Amino acid sequence: MKTPAHESALERRTSDAAADFGSLIRSRRKAMKMRQDQLALASGVGRRFLIELEAGKPSCQLGRSLLVAEALGLRLFDILGSGGPPPAAIAPDLPELQELPDELEAAE
Numbered sequence: 001m002k003t004p005a006h007e008s009a010l011e012r013r014t015s016d017a018a019a020d021f022g023s024l025i026r027s028r029r030k031a032m033k034m035r036q037d038q039l040a041l042a043s044g045v046g047r048r049f050l051i052e053l054e055a056g057k058p059s060c061q062l063g064r065s066l067l068v069a070e071a072l073g074l075r076l077f078d079i080l081g082s083g084g085p086p087p088a089a090i091a092p093d094l095p096e097l098q099e100l101p102d103e104l105e106a107a108e
Helices: 004-031 036-043 047-054 062-071 076-080
Strands: none
Touching: 004 047, 004 062, 036 047, 036 062, 047 062, 062 076
16 A cells, blocks of 8 residues: 555656656757757657656656657667666665566476
8 A cells, every 4th residue: 555655755756757858858859959849740749748748747648758759869778877866766665676587487
């Protein structure tokens, strides 16, 4: 069961991640000297969507957001590998994940 503190921490992380992604998109677009209408045309999304994405709206659709990133030449590694916190810092109360075997053994 999620506690209110856990939910607010999750919302805060979600909001921060959306803001960071929007900032990355905006800075990359500006570095490429593109206007929002040009990026909208190149990625196939609307200008209103880009405005919300760059503003860090947490509810922007992931698929469309990735199309925008792709149009800017950003790869998933560029997005996720931008120096974010290590997994233990994101969820310190979760146990360490154990590596799963390559193949599951048949149930006996």
